[in-house]
Amino acid sequence: MKHDRFETLVAFCDAMEWAADTETVYQRIVDVSSEYFECDSAHLHLIDIDGKRFVRHASHDDTYPASKWNMPVTMNVGRMNSLMNAGELIVMDYERPHEEDVIPVKAIELGYKSAISIPLDSSSGVFGMLTIVYKRVLPWDDSDREFLLAIGRVLGMFLQRMQMSKKDVELQMLRERKQLSSEIHDNVSQMVSALAIRADIALSCLDDGDTDALESELESLGVQARQVTKILREEMLSLRMPIEGAGDVASDVESIAKRFEDQWGFEVRFTQEGVEGTMISEYARLQLVRIVNECLQNVLRHARATVVEMSLARRNGRVLISVRDNGIGFDVSRVAPERLGIRIMRERAASAGGSLSVVSGAQGTTVFIEMPIAKS
Numbered sequence: 001m002k003h004d005r006f007e008t009l010v011a012f013c014d015a016m017e018w019a020a021d022t023e024t025v026y027q028r029i030v031d032v033s034s035e036y037f038e039c040d041s042a043h044l045h046l047i048d049i050d051g052k053r054f055v056r057h058a059s060h061d062d063t064y065p066a067s068k069w070n071m072p073v074t075m076n077v078g079r080m081n082s083l084m085n086a087g088e089l090i091v092m093d094y095e096r097p098h099e100e101d102v103i104p105v106k107a108i109e110l111g112y113k114s115a116i117s118i119p120l121d122s123s124s125g126v127f128g129m130l131t132i133v134y135k136r137v138l139p140w141d142d143s144d145r146e147f148l149l150a151i152g153r154v155l156g157m158f159l160q161r162m163q164m165s166k167k168d169v170e171l172q173m174l175r176e177r178k179q180l181s182s183e184i185h186d187n188v189s190q191m192v193s194a195l196a197i198r199a200d201i202a203l204s205c206l207d208d209g210d211t212d213a214l215e216s217e218l219e220s221l222g223v224q225a226r227q228v229t230k231i232l233r234e235e236m237l238s239l240r241m242p243i244e245g246a247g248d249v250a251s252d253v254e255s256i257a258k259r260f261e262d263q264w265g266f267e268v269r270f271t272q273e274g275v276e277g278t279m280i281s282e283y284a285r286l287q288l289v290r291i292v293n294e295c296l297q298n299v300l301r302h303a304r305a306t307v308v309e310m311s312l313a314r315r316n317g318r319v320l321i322s323v324r325d326n327g328i329g330f331d332v333s334r335v336a337p338e339r340l341g342i343r344i345m346r347e348r349a350a351s352a353g354g355s356l357s358v359v360s361g362a363q364g365t366t367v368f369i370e371m372p373i374a375k376s
């Protein structure tokens, strides 16, 4: 082998570097396998969520006939049992196969001569395998086997952790849905009850026979009802903002600013300083979009401001976003406990590894948000 064990291990460690999606990591693992194990074909299979199938996630050179295989775990292809239950390597010599081996005829026709499947072992057992295939006699002897098993354990431990954090994200999504429904419910019910109060006042004007007052109440009711429709539309638009993968934070914030300006005829000043191309993770983007939107909704509903300034900067490996209005301000320490907006904004920032603070006074209100930058 061209590379010694230490170099090989280091290469696998590099392959496990953070990536926005897990498939990239799987691909790196088979690429490193191909280079450092000097094999002709490498495949990574993981057992799917319900434990029924081995699903292929990545291949280096997928001309190997079994590369498209997604096999049922229960089928016990070849010596799969010893890999799954005993965490053993499956070493195959195609010219002198083990009696239980199932070797694709096509593989032999294509000149493949040997293969090893390495179990990916974790604290909860084997959950996948890395298969390396050769067009020559296996270059590994018995003393190398321990090393291959060790690589399988390191990869297994890492991949298991990576899958767990993916599950965390799914749980977060559920939580996100709950938060959103309480935010929307909260905002809408407050606005609609204000409409109901207006309607009550209009009715009492009618009782009093005060048609002037009635007219002005009905006018206000109309204005307010239109406002509610607009706010709802704004909420829906912000929910539909397409977010996929890590993304450029400046363009996200700028597009919210633009939308808000178009929709409300507000002046929104947008400035940035050294943030071009700064990426934040998909999760952080989702949170940030919701936070910035809530800031603007607050300006709209509470601030009586004429100008909003949004600025972005980069400091100590983090991105700072501030949303400032020139409105009436409020006492931050005396927000009623049943108001959820600011509280949820804080939770959102913290859940993405960031933070949020609000400063308010007679000159207006500023919300400062800080988010971690994604490693590229």
Ligand SMILES: Nc1ncnc2c1ncn2[C@@H]1O[C@H](COP(=O)(O)OP(=O)(O)O)[C@@H](O)[C@H]1O
Binding pocket: 186, 187, 298, 299, 301, 302, 303, 304, 325, 327, 328, 329, 330, 335, 336, 339, 340, 341, 342, 343, 365
């Ligand atoms: N930009 C702002 N300008 C003035 N007051 C604000 C601003 N943002 C928030 N507030 C005040 O803080 C309170 C709490 O805000 P929030 O937690 O978002 O709840 P909600 O918007 O549902 O009332 C608001 O009711 C309002 O009194």
Ligand SMILES: [Mg+2]
Binding pocket: 294, 297, 298, 341, 342
């Ligand atoms: Mg609010």
